[in-house]
Amino acid sequence: xxxRDKIWREHHINxxxxxxxxxSYLTMLGFDTLALRMERxxxxxxxxxxxxxxxxxxxxxxxxxxxxxxxxxxxxxQFHWQGFGALLTFGLKxxxxxxxxxxxxxxxxxxxxxxxxxxxxIHPFSSQYLAFPEQTKADLAIxxxxxxxxxxxxxxxxxxxxxxxALAKI
Numbered sequence: 788x789x790x791r792d793k794i795w796r797e798h799h800i801n802x803x804x805x806x807x808x809x810x811s812y813l814t815m816l817g818f819d820t821l822a823l824r825m826e827r828x829x830x831x832x833x834x835x836x837x838x839x840x841x842x843x844x845x846x847x848x849x850x851x852x853x854x855x856x857x858x859x860x861x862x863x864x865q866f867h868w869q870g871f872g873a874l875l876t877f878g879l880k881x882x883x884x885x886x887x888x889x890x891x892x893x894x895x896x897x898x899x900x901x902x903x904x905x906x907x908x909i910h911p912f913s914s915q916y917l918a919f920p921e922q923t924k925a926d927l928a929i930x931x932x933x934x935x936x937x938x939x940x941x942x943x944x945x946x947x948x949x950x951x952x953a954l955a956k957i
Contacts (some may be wrong), residue, residue: 824904827940829870831906834943835936835950839877844954846932850875873938874901882931884957885910889934891953894945906939906946 806814836850851862852871862871879885889897889908898907899915909915916929924930938946 828873832938887957
């Protein structure tokens with residue numbers, strides 16, 4: 788049993804889980820619409836970043852698609868002018884305000900996943916990086932005022948409306 792358990796664990800570590808045929812079929816089906824979904828992710832993220840960048844409650848926005856971002860020119864070359872991804876971070880006044888914002892969201896999911904079709908929010912400082920040493924968090928720019936948004940393919944007006952109403956309540 789111990790040998791079988793060792794082989795099983797090493798297989799998962801090295802190769803990942805093996806899909807059953809139906810799940811493989813669903814994955815392949817998803818590939819058919821990947822380009823279309825990515826266009827929507829990229830367009831939505833650009834609009835959300837610009838709205839956050841102009842919001843009075845937001846202290847800062849880190850998204851390479853903004854003209855003010857110093858990494859925009861290298862990213863344009865690296866991404867071949869195709870977009871800048873569907874992930875952005877922004878800052879509020881402090882951790883308490885971040886928690887209030889997340890709690891006030893109605894449509895945006897509070898999950899740590901990435902690359903989903905739905906928009907998700909997380910407070911990395913108190914979740915994924917909670918056990919990291921303070922110096923490591925500082926080196927990675929994971930601060931208490933940081934919120935991470937993974938933008939989905941919903942109607943961008945719905946995403947912005949949810950963000951606006953949550954920011955208005957904090």
